[in-house]
Amino acid sequence: MCGSSQATKRLEQLILNKTVDIRDTIFDHYGREVGLVYVDKIFVNEVMLREGLGRQESMGSSQTDLLKIAHQRAFDNKLGIFSSSCRAEKPDKPTCLIKGNSYPNGKDYYHFPGCDQYTQVIVEKDLGENWFCTEKEALDKGYLKAPGCTNKTYKN
Numbered sequence: 066m067c068g069s070s071q072a073t074k075r076l077e078q079l080i081l082n083k084t085v086d087i088r089d090t091i092f093d094h095y096g097r098e099v100g101l102v103y104v105d106k107i108f109v110n111e112v113m114l115r116e117g118l119g120r121q122e123s124m125g126s127s128q129t130d131l132l133k134i135a136h137q138r139a140f141d142n143k144l145g146i147f148s149s150s151c152r153a154e155k156p157d158k159p160t161c162l163i164k165g166n167s168y169p170n171g172k173d174y175y176h177f178p179g180c181d182q183y184t185q186v187i188v189e190k191d192l193g194e195n196w197f198c199t200e201k202e203a204l205d206k207g208y209l210k211a212p213g214c215t216n217k218t219y220k221n
Contacts, residue, residue: 067151067190072118079109089126101128111135117145120191146191153188153196161198163219164188165208174211175203181213 083104090100102109110128113119114135121136140147156162164176164186175197176183188194197203200210200219 066193068118068146069191071145072113075116075118076109076113079107079112080104085109089128091126093122101126115139117142117147120146146189151190153190156188156196158196158198160221161196162221163197163200163203165195165197165203165206166211167192167194173206173208175200175208176211176214177217177219179214179217179219180211182211183213 080102086103087100088103090098093099108128108131110119110132114121114132115138117139121132126132139145143149143152145151162178164183165173165188166176166186167173167189173194176186177200188196195206197206197208199221
């Protein structure tokens with residue numbers, strides 16, 4: 066996925082072979098235990114978010130506000146996963162206009178020109194989203210036709 070190798074490399078620079086202090090552990094919405102990571106006086110979570118190498122999920126930790134600010138800074142400055150290479154508003158191939166989009170309900174939907182919300186959908190490659198040339202290609206990858214595309218046909 067877009068940005069994963071850069072995030073891995075940066076995280077290794079920050080924590081590999083170092084003593085880490087993990088605070089405020091909770092379970093995220095996937096059931097994974099997560100926490101605030103510190104190496105000496107470096108707040109690793111903030112560094113990763115500030116550089117656009119991760120996403121802020123509201124965890125209700127003692128540092129939520131600081132993490133939201135770091136995330137917003139990266140988003141505003143189009144850093145890392147928020148750069149044009151990971152947040153594709155235009156397709157790699159000009160004729161491939163179908164947008165594959167993941168939703169919080171765990172379902173993946175595709176949108177084509179003429180669908181409701183097509184212009185609002187942004188392909189976020191760090192989430193595994195992608196552009197498709199045909200509906201068959203999107204369906205083969207497990208995407209469903211978006212509800213806003215009901216009774217509409219894609220003409221390429």
